[in-house]
Structures are given as structure tokens and as C-alpha cells.
Amino acid sequence: MADNADPTTGFDPAHGSENGIVVGADGSEIAYQAVAWAAAEADRRGWPLHIVTSYASPVGRGDTPLTAEDMAEVRSQGQQVLADAVRMARHTVPGDNLRVSTELIFDMITTALIDRSRQARLIVVGNRGLGALRRAVLGSVSTALARHAHCPVAIVHGVSETEAAAMAKPVVVGVDGSPNSVPAIEMAFEEASLRKVDLIAVHAWSDASGFDLPVMGWDAIHRNEDVLLESALADYTERFPDVVVRRVVALDTPVRALLEQADTAQLVVVGSHGRGGFSGVVLGSVSTALLHMAQCPVLVVRRPSQTRAEDPAGQ
Template sequence: MTDKKGRPTEHRPRPVLAAVDGSANSYQAAAWAAAEAALHHLPLHILTSGALQTGFGPGMSLGEADLEWLRVDAERVVGEAERVARAAVPDEDLTITTEVAFELAAPLLIERSPTAEILVVGSRGLGAFQRGLLGSVSRAVAQHAHCPVAVIHGIAAIDPVSAALPVLVGVDGTANSVPAVELAFDEASRRKVELVALHAFSDSSALDLPAFGWEMGRQSAEADLAETLAGYAERYPDVPVRRIVVADRPVRSLVDEAASAQLVVVGSHGRGGFSGMLLGSTSTALLHSVEIPTIVVRSRR
């Protein structure tokens, strides 16, 4: 059942919130969001903004005919996104609601994020012109949203081949990565796949470390990784875990390992970050670099 005006309310479970703008990338985001909602048995809410994304509201300079055209086009966008979502999970009893708003997209999504289970956006929208460019909306919500943010790149990775690949999580040995580890275990469990936990313990190449430095660093990193993962094996006995410890830059290691994964999960900031940091260097670089869906996780604020 689809409610065309189904804005989520407080008494309903938190939905998976998908933002669309009519770009092919945003429709990939809608497909991934539908599969995610089905995995978690949650409703899917598809939202688009009919406002001109220029810093000025459409009522500032547009007439009634122009506003009506924007509204009709926005309804077309959410209608197509719903069709794509239904095609992605045709056999699921999935509740989908759609909404057209007339507010600037980034602040609107940030405002809605506390009531969403996860916010799903495309990596680049209609305004992006360069391959790999992170769109302004996806960058803003990854920095400021109050819930996990999934950024979908060129592919949704929900085909049968991709769906059998592992979930990859970046672990840095600090409390900042704990929410990411917890979410990654849950995702791997629901998807019935292996979890790859990668800990890169150096910000330089292993070639720059002397032999004794590598061995000491490896032992310490393995202990940190074991401590971070402790307890999850009992909570998620169905999830096989592969641990990888490398003396390399976290971004390069995660990008390399992401080539054989279906999903990357990272904390919003890493060992060099602090509690007020918006987005760490590793998570920022990953959003620009990987081609598979990436979830940036921070504790709800």
C-alpha cells in the first residue's frame, strides 16, 4: 500500500528515508533503500524537493504556472522512484510512502534525519558533472545528519552476485568505530554473508616501517581488533568474520578491499578525530573513492 502523502509520524517505526532528485544515481539509491527496508522490515519513505536548489525558494521569483510545473515534475520523480523500488523488491510486503516538499534538499534531509532509521542518498545528483564527484547534498547530509547515512554510487549492488559478497567494516581501535562495527554485524547477519573487519594501523606504507616496528604494530593492532570485536561472535553466531590487519593507510586499504565487497561501513570520524568533528578524513575520502554503497555511522545525537 502506498500513501502518496505519507510523511512519517512519531508513532510509526523509523523508516528508511530515501532522497531522490530525478537523476539515475538517485533511482539507484531508491532501489538500495527498498532492499534495505525489506531486510529490516521497515517502511520506506521516498522524499524529493520541488524547490529550486539555488538558495532561494521557488516562490521568490516563480509564478503559479512555474510552481505547478515544479510540483508535477516532482510528483513524476517520486512516482518513478517508487516504481524502481517496487521492481527492486517485487516479492516483499514493503510499505512505501512518497512525499514532495518545497524546501532546500540538504537542510530538509538533515531536519528529517532524527526520525529516520537510515538516510539514503545518491553520491551525485543532477548538478554533478564529473565522475566520482560527491554531490553537495550527499556531502552535507554525510556531515550533519543525525542518523546513519548510506551513499549510493554508480551501482546499488543488490543483484544476486553482489548480494553474496561480504560486508566490509573499517575498525580503528577507538570508540568512534564501535557504532560502525555494530551496524556492520547487523547488516552482515541480515544479508547472510561474511563480515570483513579491516584494521589499518598506520598512516603510512608498511615499507616505511622497520621490521620490528611492523611486528610490534601488528601485535598491538590485532589485540585492538580482537577487543573491538569481542562479544559480537556471541550476539551474531551466524556471521563468519574475517580479520585483516595491515600497516597501510586506512583509505587505500579499504578501497582495495571494497573491490570484493557489497557494502562498506565506516565511522563518521576515526582515530584522529574528536567528538565534535563532522566527518573524518577516511570517511570523506571513501565517499569520493569507492564504487559500492557506503554507510557512514555516528552515534545518534
């Protein structure tokens, strides 16, 4: 169930998610920061921005049916969340170039966002929150979207830094040598090129406790793994000659290696699953850890075959 909540935009909310960015708003500070980040990204790419909020399942109501008065109240609260979110988007991207639409729904937010991800190019949410999304804690929403969305998903943590100093920071990408990391590499190059910043490609050699090294020693391993990393990036360094790439081969766990680089980055890009240079670690566990631990936005990019195979609608 959806309402046309922003008739002044001249943009049909029923089709607002097509070929654009969809962002979930819930009335929390972190969700508004997600809106700001999504607005900046939409402006950078020339895509429309579609803001969605839900007024389903208010906190404290449990299974008690809502009266007409209750419905009117929560609907009004949802409209206020959308109005505030639009103001945040317009504050982030002044002027009239950014196309913004809104949608107020009475459906579970996770299911709704997964459904809208079929037409969207990117879904954006905060990593936690309550607000007008009520009982749907954004921590669970972000995790579900990272696993099941049909397009890339960006999870914003804390304050979304959109000022010039923060936007000069590099983009970081995790490279594990598997086919599942290829879409993440491509999108990381695109993001670095659009932002005109460096790209740090991180490859973790081992996650084994103690890091027992073969006879050849770490120096030889580092050289071999760096060659593999360079090969994995080769096609994209040719396609994006404007992007300066720094390769990092770490003797560490994938999570620690990526978090170390994330401390000074504006964005971390990872695949949702994978094997290879991360030494047997399923990247699903890595991406899930980053969703909760990284301080900068995390962009999870899934292969098209994954979105079909893991479509919850088909389960």
C-alpha cells in the same frame, strides 16, 4: 512545505520517516539506484520506505521569482520523479509487503533530509546528481548528511547491485580503536548477519609517509595490532555467532586499505570521525574520501553524542 504525493499507499507521508528508511530522489539514474538499494534494505529489515524529492530552486532560475505556471511545471516534474521512484522500489521488491510513502517538498533538500533523519533509522542518497533536486548537487548533499544526520547515512555509488551474485559479497567495516568506531562495528555485524555474508574488519596501522617501522618490525606490529582488533570485535563475535569474520591489519593508509577491500564488497561501514588504529587520522577525512571514491555503497554511522553536538540547527 510538503505535499501528499502518494495517496494510494495508505501511508501518511507526514509520518513516513518514523522508524524507517528515508531516501532522496532527484530524477537522476544514480538516485533511482539509491531508491532500489533503499527498497531492498527496507524489505530486508521489515522497515517502511519514505521517498523524498524537492522542487525548490530550479536550474537556471537564479533568484527570479517563479510564476504560478512555473510552480505548476516544477511541481509536476517532482511528482513524476516520485512516481518513477515508487516504480523502481516496487520493481526491486515485488509484492505488497513493502510499505512505501512519498513526499514532495519545496524546501532545500539537505535541510529537509537532516530534519527527517531525527525520526528515521537510515537515510539513503546517491553520491551525486542533479535532476529534480536541481541545484542541490547530491555530492554536497551526501557529504552534509554524513556530517550532520541524526541516524546512519548510506551513500550509493554508481549502479546499485541488488542481484543475488552481488548480494553474496562481504560487508567491510573500518575499525580504528576509537569509541566512534563502535557503532559502525555493531551495524556492520547486523548488516552481515541480515545478508548472511562474511564480515571483513579492516584496521590500518599507519598512514605515515614511508611507513617507517619500529625496531620490532612489521611481523611483531601485525601480531600486536591483530590482538587489539580481535579485542575490539570480541563482544560482537559473541552476539553474532552466525557471522564469519576475517580480520585485516594493513600497513597502509586507512583510505587505501578500505578501498582495496571495497573492490570486492557489497557495503563498507565506517564511523564519521575517530582516532586510534588509524594513527591519528581523523576518520572524518577517511569517510569523506570513501564517499567519493568507493564503488559500493558506504554506510556512515555516527555516535548519538555526535548528532547532538554537531546539530546544525543548534549552530
